[in-house]
Amino acid sequence: MxxxxxxxxxxxxxxxxxxxxxxxxxxxxxxxxxxxxxxxxxxxxxxxxxxxxxxxxxxxxxxxxxxxxxxxxxxxxxxxxxxxxxxxxxxxxxxxxxxxxxxxxxxxxxxxxxxxxxxxxxxxxxxxxxxxxxxxxxxxxxxxxxxxxxAGCSLPGQAKVFKPSDGIEAIIPFVFDAVCGPGINACPPLLVGIGLGHNIENAAVLSKKACIRLLGTKHPHPKGAELERRITDGLNNLGMGAQGLRGNQAVMGVHIESSARHTATIACAVNVSCYTLxxxxxxxxxxxxxxxxxxxxxxx
Ligand code: SF4
Known part of the structure; x- marks a missing residue:
């Protein structure tokens, strides 16, 4: 014993x-x-x-x-x-x-x-x-x-609270800006973690939980899984590859983790991981x- x-x-x-x-x-x-x-x-x-x-x-x-x-x-x-x-x-x-x-x-x-x-x-x-x-x-x-x-994959982190009138689609250019701007410095291909919540701190925590989810898994809601697929396809059609140089795939995947939102907010946070995930x-x-x-x- x-x-x-x-x-x-x-x-x-x-x-x-x-x-x-x-x-x-x-x-x-x-x-x-x-x-x-x-x-x-x-x-x-x-x-x-x-x-x-x-x-x-x-x-x-x-x-x-x-x-x-x-x-x-x-x-x-x-x-x-x-x-x-x-x-x-x-x-x-x-x-x-x-x-x-x-x-x-x-x-x-x-x-x-x-x-x-x-x-x-x-x-x-x-x-x-x-x-x-x-x-x-x-x-x-x-x-x-x-x-x-x-540090390289923490520096691109971003969070923003949108108005509901902006719609869920507002997160898409926000994510693209984060990945195409500072994200390039994070040794692509990246895993992009998106947190959707009711305020900035729960979105931020969820964005990291999205980064630690196993590759090959999907958001449990069909619309969440579809949004993951659309953003993945979009980022992989930028003509960016490994190390941010010309190539076919910028990301290993895009994961979304979500909680309910306040009726009057759409909170989104983006976190990335580099190829050494x-x-x-x-x-x-x-x-x-x-x-x-x-x-x-x-x-x-
Ligand atoms: S591989 Fe990742 S942790 Fe290493 S230098 Fe690149 S971004 Fe930073």
């Missing part, structure tokens, strides 16, 4: 290794999508860019190094069963695992406290790592989605056994 300290250590060590895995290796769905996209490009320049992407990704695994130098700010999106036995220590464990992984992987220290203007050196700082909680009733499991939020999922049982649905064949 493990004591309290042993459990905390086991949980921390697993998460440290999981952070290392997610920094080095892209999830299976992202790798498959990038391979499909390379097959649809038809110029030597685009083929060469994808070749360099894949070479970089392979070398990251071979050398056990992060696949991009900007390992970003760590964000954990948690679906916590109410009966998961380690809820009390989860935030502490995630923070310690972040601190250890920053040294052991290593990750680039990016966290700067606003009013000290000092880099803490270990990626733990005010509300960092960022932890978002969803409670799951009648469950003893915990699912943790880790996202590395780099570092999003990984780990699921724990109450005995801390785990599965990692986004990394076939991997073990910690």
């Amino acid at each position: 493990l004591g309290e300290m042993d459990i905390k250590e086991k949980f921390t060590a697993r998460l440290e290794k999981f952070i290392a895995l997610a920094a080095v290796r892209l999830s299976d769905d992202v790798m498959s999508r990038l391979a499909e996209m390379q097959g649809r490009e038809d110029t030597p320049l685009q083929k060469a860019i994808y070749d360099s992407y894949f070479e970089n990704l392979k070398m990251a695994i071979d050398l056990k190094r992060p696949c991009c130098q900007d390992t970003g700010m760590l964000q954990f999106y948690i679906k916590a069963g109410t009966a998961f036995p380690y809820l009390d220590i989860t935030a502490e464990v995630l923070t310690e695992a972040t601190r250890r992984a920053t040294a052991s992987v290593p990750l680039r220290p990016n966290a700067v406290n606003y009013f000290d203007e000092k880099n803490t050196g270990d990626n733990t700082a005010e509300r960092s790592p960022w932890i978002d909680w969803e409670i799951v009733p009648n469950s003893s499991d915990m699912e943790i989605t880790l996202y590395f939020s780099g 570092r999003r990984g999922i780990i699921r724990f049982k109450k005995d801390l056994s785990y599965e990692m649905p986004t990394y076939s064949g991997a073990a910690l």
Whole structure:
């Protein structure tokens, strides 16, 4: 029987290794999508860019190094069963695992406290790592989605509240402006996350949840799924490809997450992820056994 300290250590060590895995290796769905996209490009320049992407990704695994130098700010999106036995220590464990992984992987220290203007050196700082909680009733499991939020893909983020008279179509040029302007700097092909809500902050949170959704999934409402498809097709008809250069596909996909809107508002936020979409999922049982649905064949 493990004591309290042993459990905390086991949980921390697993998460440290999981952070290392997610920094080095892209999830299976992202790798498959990038391979499909390379097959649809038809110029030597685009083929060469994808070749360099894949070479970089392979070398990251071979050398056990992060696949991009900007390992970003760590964000954990948690679906916590109410009966998961380690809820009390989860935030502490995630923070310690972040601190250890920053040294052991290593990750680039990016966290700067606003009013000290000092880099803490270990990626733990005010509300960092960022932890978002969803409670799951009648469950003893915990699912943790880790996202590395780099600067290149955070800078294009935009949010705006439209009037209902503007109509839902008003979000389309807004999204295109975000992708075609600052989005080009975020190492396309991008995954575009759109949050639709009743005010600016719930739209912003939903836009990131759209970015961590698995590729190949659709908005549950047929009209939401249709809007995802239309915006994807439009962005992929711009003549922009990998690295923002001439090509056939600017985006890996467009995901929309939504909540109800106020009768008098249409709030929209846009977030993007770059080609190194570092999003990984780990699921724990109450005995801390785990599965990692986004990394076939991997073990910690
Ligand atoms: S946009 Fe992505 S791939 Fe490009 S430098 Fe930033 S984190 Fe790395």
